[in-house]
Amino acid sequence: MSAGANKAGKRTGIEISLAISEAAKMARVDAVAAYPITPQTHVVEHLSELVASGELDAEYICVESEHSALSACIGTQAAGARTFTATSAQGLELMHEILYIAAGMRMPIVMAVANRALSAPLSIWNDHSDVMACRDTGWIQVFAENGQDAFDQVICAFRFGEDRRVQMPVMVNFDGFTLSHVVESVEFPAQELVDSYLPPYRPENTLHPDRPLTLGAFAMPEIYTETRMAHEAALLASRPVIDDAWAEWGKLTGRHYKAVETYRTEGAETLFVTMGGLSENAMEHVDAAREKGKKVGLVHIRLWRPFPIDEMRKVLCTAAHVVVMDRALPPGAHGGPVFTEVKSALYDQSRRPTVHGYIAGLGGRDVTPADFGTMYDLAMAAVKEGKKEEFRMIGVRS
Amino acid sequence: MAKPMDQYTWRELLVGNVISEPGSSQEYKTGDWRSLKPVFDNVKCIKCGVCWMFCPDNAIMQDADEFFCADLDYCKGCGICARECWPGAIAMTEESK
Structure with a gap:
């Protein structure tokens, strides 16, 4: 412990x-x-x-x-x-x-x-x-x-x-x-x-009658x-x-936190990118996929703002493919917020991975470890078709 | 402010743009907004002070002879004084510039 x-x-x-x-x-x-x-x-x-x-x-x-x-x-x-x-x-x-x-x-x-x-x-x-x-x-x-x-x-x-x-x-x-x-x-x-x-909190500026200040002018x-x-x-x-x-x-x-956490990223060809609690489901999937010999890992963003662009570039550029899961759909934006942020961070890198963005888990829809397998399969299929990127919602009945 | 606002670099601003000098709004001459200015006719003025009472910007003053006049540094030319002046001593006139 x-x-x-x-x-x-x-x-x-x-x-x-x-x-x-x-x-x-x-x-x-x-x-x-x-x-x-x-x-x-x-x-x-x-x-x-x-x-x-x-x-x-x-x-x-x-x-x-x-x-x-x-x-x-x-x-x-x-x-x-x-x-x-x-x-x-x-x-x-x-x-x-x-x-x-x-x-x-x-x-x-x-x-x-x-x-x-x-x-x-x-x-x-x-x-x-x-x-x-x-x-x-x-x-x-x-x-x-x-x-x-x-x-x-x-x-x-x-x-x-x-x-x-x-x-x-x-x-x-x-x-x-x-x-x-x-x-x-x-x-x-x-x-x-x-x-x-x-x-104890010692603010630089406070409202006090003895020291008049205007805040929010x-x-x-x-x-x-x-x-x-x-x-x-x-x-x-x-x-x-x-x-x-x-x-x-x-x-x-004894509990160490970083802006960007990595999980089994050593030698990974494909990296998942997640934020929030579902990162642990992604870890489950990574463990299972690694058992089967797939070279996958997870990059988990703890600090969203300010965006840890240097760490993200450093870790993602080691992979061939990046699979980003977003938990929000910005309508008409051609990608979830994390996906577009990641793509933007990688654009000017000389050696950059393909980036695939999947919207999952909207409004309480479960995202199981197996769903990460689905995202992985979709991304690999897109790569096979020669696509450098793909953006879609998963788990939608059609 | 120690120097004009448009000379401050972003590094010089206080955290959260706090204003540490009370009353600094006096430096902002809102009279710039005006297109019409009140002109006072002291023959008609009875020094009742209605204009002073109604001015929403505290921009009516009294001169040495206690006649009312506008502080043109701050008068925005809203015309409320002219509207309320029942003896009809205030006329809103075009700014020449």
Whole structure:
């Protein structure tokens, strides 16, 4: 299990949504604002219980919509409070315009997003449609692979998001239902360990009557472009800070996280690319395919924004073929978001693999390890036909 | 701001474009927006102050003789003062430039 006795935390079977609430508690959040009903998860429900019972000394603001939830979060964060919230699906979209404002104002709010499909038709089930619609909001975005990952990422997110060199809001994405409502064995670190890792929040700028500041003012055409450039530069510059935060967490807990994880990529001719919880299904498939002598491996993206372009190029260019699974369909775009991102990253590489993009698992449709075999077979058939790329939805009845 | 806005590089901006000097909006002369300006006829003006009361931009001042006049640095030329001036002492006239 853990690397050493001093690192061993307490292992508990817990619903992942509740584990995320506990992570926010261990991060000693000062404020939580949330809209409590559908499409909310147990994350904020449990946080309200923790606040009500006195286990967590925080302000819990129950608002009338997600738009207000994130607006309230910006307010508490601007007042210097470490702030957390959670949402999902339509709730995330109702926050949409405020997402940009939180990012533009450089408010290091941490938000857990249980990724789900968007209406219509009404669906409450898992895919990545909600977060992909928020791809360009300027937040740091990580995707958890399992419950432990989601728990750890919440704590790490406060650490790198609040860092004076970063000061960015962070979305911790975890798959709706397939992670959010699943009971998993999660190792809880000691509170002292979290306290040593995550110092109290000391913001650079806060609203205070003694030190008047204007936050979120308007920008004339003379300054807007420079402001966007500053945001872009800051988001890209957050990479080393994120890496350091993960490295330090690894030292303390024995759990090591990277922006891009690789699984059995040595000597692989074909690499799958996935994000989120289904990466573990892909691993199952890779294991089974390797048994049969197929040279396949998996590249699992944990950090979606800022996009880890260097690592992706480095690992993908070692393969002949890349098979990307997307969990969202951007209509009319000729490819899923991860697929187009990967293709764009590889375009100017001298030695680049063929790239095949498959949309799978929309609105709660299962993606089994065998489905990765289907994607592999389709990609190989396309290669045989001389295609350098292919894009299609799989599992569609026709 | 210590220098004109169009001279700042992106590296010089404060995080999140925070404005650290209170009252900096005074530097933004919104009078540039104006196509019509209020012209005051002091013969008709009875110094009632209705124009001052209704101005949404706080751009009506009083001169040394307590007659009302527009602060043309900030007056956007909305015409509310002229509309509300019941003695008819304010006329909205085309800006010459």
